[in-house]
Amino acid sequence: NAGVTQTPKFQVLKTGQSMTLQCAQDMNHNSMYWYRQDPGMGLRLIYYSASEGTTDKGEVPNGYNVSRLNKREFSLRLESAAPSQTSVYFCASSEAAGFQPQHFGDGTRLSIL
Amino acid sequence: AQTVTQSQPEMSVQEAETVTLSCTYDTSESDYYLFWYKQPPSRQMILVIRQEAYKQQNATENRFSVNFQKAAKSFSLKISDSQLGDAAMYFCAYRSGTGNTPLVFGKGTRLSVIA
Numbered sequence: 001n002a003g004v005t006q007t008p009k010f011q012v013l014k015t016g017q018s019m020t021l022q023c024a025q026d027m028n029h030n031s032m033y034w035y036r037q038d039p040g041m042g043l044r045l046i047y048y049s050a051s052e053g054t055t056d057k058g059e060v061p062n063g064y065n066v067s068r069l070n071k072r073e074f075s076l077r078l079e080s081a082a083p084s085q086t087s088v089y090f091c092a093s094s095e096a097a098g099f100q101p102q103h104f105g106d107g108t109r110l111s112i113l
Numbered sequence: 114a115q116t117v118t119q120s121q122p123e124m125s126v127q128e129a130e131t132v133t134l135s136c137t138y139d140t141s142e143s144d145y146y147l148f149w150y151k152q153p154p155s156r157q158m159i160l161v162i163r164q165e166a167y168k169q170q171n172a173t174e175n176r177f178s179v180n181f182q183k184a185a186k187s188f189s190l191k192i193s194d195s196q197l198g199d200a201a202m203y204f205c206a207y208r209s210g211t212g213n214t215p216l217v218f219g220k221g222t223r224l225s226v227i228a
Binding site: 030031033035040041042043044045048050051058088090092101102104106107 | 213214217218
């Protein structure tokens with residue numbers, strides 16, 4: 001039972017390069033989320049997909065795009081990476097109901113030089 | 114917009130003692146859910162405990178319990194008989210009960226356990 005799988009686990013980019021972070025869940029969850037975690041800032045929501053076919057902006061969407069490819073997969077794309085996007089990125093999924101917890105992937109540490 | 118505040122950036126506790134981590138939140142909603150997540154050095158986000166706002170009884174999971182004060186908008190986490198494995202970042206999170214909405218996280222409290 002893999003849960004939420006993120007790839008890659010680590011990545012170093014140069015400023016201006018593009019990159020897609022992949023996320024897949026095998027729990028048949030309707031909702032998926034992308035967060036970034038920076039020191040002292042907690043987890044901030046970038047984008048989320050409440051259900052297949054829908055996406056919505058979160059707190060810090062600038063510089064990112066997302067694609068809900070199907071119910072299982074939700075990718076995050078950096079079109080032109082900037083040093084300010086150096087962070088740890090977490091994907092999560094949950095059932096639609098509010099009481100259901102979010103299940104998180106192990107994170108992707110992304111460094112942009 | 115809802116906000117979650119954790120006023121203690123760092124806390125420490127002696128092994129086998131009890132520690133309480135604070136969390137307050139701001140919302141105008143009456144229907145919502147509250148969560149505590151643990152993040153050890155491995156970076157995993159692990160659900161510790163959760164509370165439904167309409168339930169007056171405080172949630173308990175083994176050594177972990179909450180003190181939910183709805184009127185005060187306070188949701189503290191108590192860890193009893195602290196163990197070395199409890200050392201981690203702890204995040205308080207809020208989720209609206211209306212619609213399908215994401216979690217809103219506090220900035221976290223780093224807990225150290227002293228042997």
